[in-house]
Amino acid sequence: MSSLVEQSKKLAAYKAVDENLKDSHSVVGVGSGSTVVYVAERLGQLEHKSSFVCIPTGFQSKELILSNGLRLGSVEEYSSIDIAFDGADEIDSQLNLIKGGGACLMQEKLVASCSKQLFIVADYRKRSPEKLGHAWRQGVPIEVVPAAYNKVLNDLKNLEGYKSAKVRYGGTFKAGPVVTDNSMFIIDADFGEIPVEKVSTLHSQIKGLVGVLETGLFANMTTAAYIGNEDGSVATLTL
Numbered sequence: 747m748s749s750l751v752e753q754s755k756k757l758a759a760y761k762a763v764d765e766n767l768k769d770s771h772s773v774v775g776v777g778s779g780s781t782v783v784y785v786a787e788r789l790g791q792l793e794h795k796s797s798f799v800c801i802p803t804g805f806q807s808k809e810l811i812l813s814n815g816l817r818l819g820s821v822e823e824y825s826s827i828d829i830a831f832d833g834a835d836e837i838d839s840q841l842n843l844i845k846g847g848g849a850c851l852m853q854e855k856l857v858a859s860c861s862k863q864l865f866i867v868a869d870y871r872k873r874s875p876e877k878l879g880h881a882w883r884q885g886v887p888i889e890v891v892p893a894a895y896n897k898v899l900n901d902l903k904n905l906e907g908y909k910s911a912k913v914r915y916g917g918t919f920k921a922g923p924v925v926t927d928n929s930m931f932i933i934d935a936d937f938g939e940i941p942v943e944k945v946s947t948l949h950s951q952i953k954g955l956v957g958v959l960e961t962g963l964f965a966n967m968t969t970a971a972y973i974g975n976e977d978g979s980v981a982t983l984t985l
């Protein structure tokens with residue numbers, strides 16, 4: 747990956763933490779992915795880091811919290827979270843998101859839904875001019891019960907906008923399907939470009955299929971998105 751992309755991730759993450767984490771915040775959600783690495787790094791540099799507890803969104807997130815000397819909690823203990831930081835695979839003009847490129851969507855949505863504020867950190871490649879499905883062409887990640895994958899693949903064909911869907915495989919790293927932190931499979935379903943006003947409906951339709959645990963469509967959850975630009979600036983997107 748180019749150092750420009752890496753630099754933009756870091757700048758976005760640092761700025762999101764610096765501008766939004768307050769001394770009064772005692773419970774902080776820490777998401778998953780390669781951009782949140784810099785959120786955890788920044789949190790770990792804070793003098794008052796022992797004054798808040800961090801809630802992970804999966805295995806990688808838990809490791810980030812521990813390796814940066816942060817206090818680890820769990821969403822079972824803290825179902826009310828003051829603020830959460832997470833990455834995204836794509837962000838539309840209304841701050842709806844596609845997430846789950848790293849197969850972590852269920853616990854991410856759990857933490858986001860428990861949090862009073864959700865700040866997204868990303869590099870410039872993640873920002874769509876308007877609709878989801880523009881830059882992120884791999885499809886909407888859907889976490890499914892393993893026994894239901896074939897049924898869900900068939901059910902998806904009946905939904906408006908459906909183009910194709912497939913179970914995600916591990917490639918050279920895993921013979922067979924990717925298995926999530928919740929022991930589920932991931933289906934990537936291509937719906938082309940998703941109109942802003944249809945994100946929520948599409949999420950509900952997919953979620954309504956028996957066998958679906960959660961979708962990677964995050965509608966109306968984002969407080970603000972911090973986007974690291976190629977020129978070294980960071981754009982703050984709010985509604």
Ligand SMILES: O=C[C@H](O)[C@H](O)[C@H](O)COP(=O)(O)O
Nearest residue numbers: 779780781833846848849850
């Ligand atoms: O499943 C993974 C998560 O949804 C990530 O937050 C998302 O894929 C973005 O990751 P990255 O910051 O590596 O692009």
